[in-house]
Amino acid sequence: MTHTDNGFSATRRLILQGASAVVLVGLGNLPFGLAPAFAAANDKYPEEAFKAKSEADAIKALYGKTPEASDKVKMDAPEIAENGAVVPVSVTTTLPDVTSISFLVAENPVALVASYKIPAGTMPSVANRIKMAKTSNVIVVVEAGGKLYSATKEVKVTVGGCGG
């Protein structure tokens, strides 16, 4: 009746497939990625954007335009944070020509948390841990092909306690 577990090997297989995909994409695009990477490094610190209180002001200061919601921006964030001081939030996208990815927390005293320049040929995938003052919408903005796309998810920061 009891058989050995195959769920494990399935998981492992999936991971291996995933790993090979990463390698192929990386190799395929690498030669084209070098020059823009150096260019991006020269951009100056977006001081105004990091001072803005609201997420709309921060996005405007950073990009000078407004994003549209897109299901091609895949954000992974917890529904309820295990620790508001270090909330893991990551994003990947299938959008082509990504040039930057930014993270914002609407209810933080300063909305913009981080903005990453994505050199051409780099996989558009960023994972970081952000600090949240309280329950808030977390917004990810992806700049791709000169346009802005976003995804939003509410992350709850709770005092905890009282499980069933």
Next chain:
Amino acid sequence: MPIRRREFMTLAGGAVLSAGLPRLARSADSVYDLERFGNARILHMTDTHAQLKPVFFREPSVNLGIGSMQGNPPHLVGKAFLERFGIRPDSADAYAFTCIEFEKAAQRFGKLGGFAHLKTLVDRLRSDAGPGRSLLLDGGDLWQGTGLANVMQGADMVAASNLLGIDAMTGHWEFTYGEQVLRSNLDRFKGEFLAQNVFLTEEAAFNDAKAFDPPSGRVFKPATIKEIGGHRIAVIGQAFPYVPIAHPKRFTPDWKFGIRDEELQKLVDGLRNNDKVDAVILLSHNGMDVDLKLASRVTGIDVILGGHTHDAVPQPIAVTNPGGVTLVTNAGSNGKFLAVLDLDIGKGKVANVRYRLLPVFSELLKPDPAMQALIDKTRAPHADDWGDKLASADRLLYRRGNFSGSMDQLICDALRGELDSEIALSPGFRWGTTALAGQPLTMEDIMAQTAVTYPETYVVSMTGAQIKDVLEDVCDNLFNADPYYQQGGDMVRLGGLAYTCTPAESVGKRISELTLDNGNTLQAARSYKVAGWASVNEQSGAPIWDVVARHLKSGKPPNRSAPGVTLKGVEGNPGIAKQV
């Protein structure tokens, strides 16, 4: 069978109860003699909370559903529940599944559950299915909930689980003994512990902490495949997603949890496409509302066998999703019920299912001698510690309900009286047995309400604004319109403070009219002396069970003041049987 004798005597006294006659005249043979169906039998139990002995447990009279959840299972109580599921009033099933006339019915039908009785029923149902044709699954909260489990850190329950023959389980309170104790319990557990949604933190992974699958960081085996009658059944474990939030983080510092339905989807797809399983079962400790939402998003699961929210739901709820239909169940608590899922499995799919949630009527089942001997032997060294009568129950003492229960009022009275505070806070746990009026209360009864690994009481000064914030926060865990943001407990219980709650409001706007016992309104800026227990932050006061015992022994008159929660906007909601 005592139940028949007792009922016979009642019936002889008059024809008043004739409506119940056909049901009551049944014997254990007719109640538990199930028509054969399908080719695989899955037995599911959950949230027994280590209740080795039969118990009284009153189902809630308030279990509100808000928004799209209003009026839908599991948010039905009392008569609305009976009507929805076609259960005859005044029957043994009505007693098991609802709170209607609980005290009267408790006298008629007696206690439910108990592992010796459960063992008899499990063995019988597995034997009916035939050798190698069944599985016994447990949804967690199996190893915590009594004084015995607390001092033995779950070891008593591991032995009982092994004797019962549990093939696989997942967990929740099991984690609150900490990693070292959990691992030692799992070493002795003969079944498999499954959890697809527990991962190493980045720091722990970097430090090479122990994991079942280091590349993914999965701490435990996520799924198992069992072969029954030539068909392959995958069972996936889903642990309680919010362990480090609902409990002190210090118990599980290296692990992160969460619902993780994307990882779950990948797992299901792998089992279906690569392992070619014929059926996929999710053994879940999400809670029923979370499971219902998950079933609408994740495809490829045939049945979610659910727990955590202690909802005894007699029939599965069918949820459609882009891949087809997933059935969602919830199997009650405290050992009261055993679910029987009979599957008719064909190649690559489940052709049909039959589901029953059987109440475990202790008086209809002969206790299994081996399990009874194990229970007696395990309890013996502690019998003297907990057997003394502290007081008698001054009224029906129960816990379950969204806002309050008479047992928690007693605990709040004890906190305020013994720790000399204006306000008491007590967590809205859903476990804890029921005591009938007049019943002697022993330390064992008090432990059954309080046996946690962080029982320390505290006294703090909190402003009115802070108190309101806590209430709003907990209330949102209960009534957030999106089930993924709920944690599955009930509202924190209050002593010395009345309030009005509008569950359909948004967070920050649900709690109003906070009023102290002396009639004064709670002031946002003023500080109040607040006592409580089971804090997620480390505390150093006496354990709550000692505080309650001291209070009971002091013989102070019981505080019979009303629980003091006024509800707004719930008129006509079938999740409420009477005012709180």
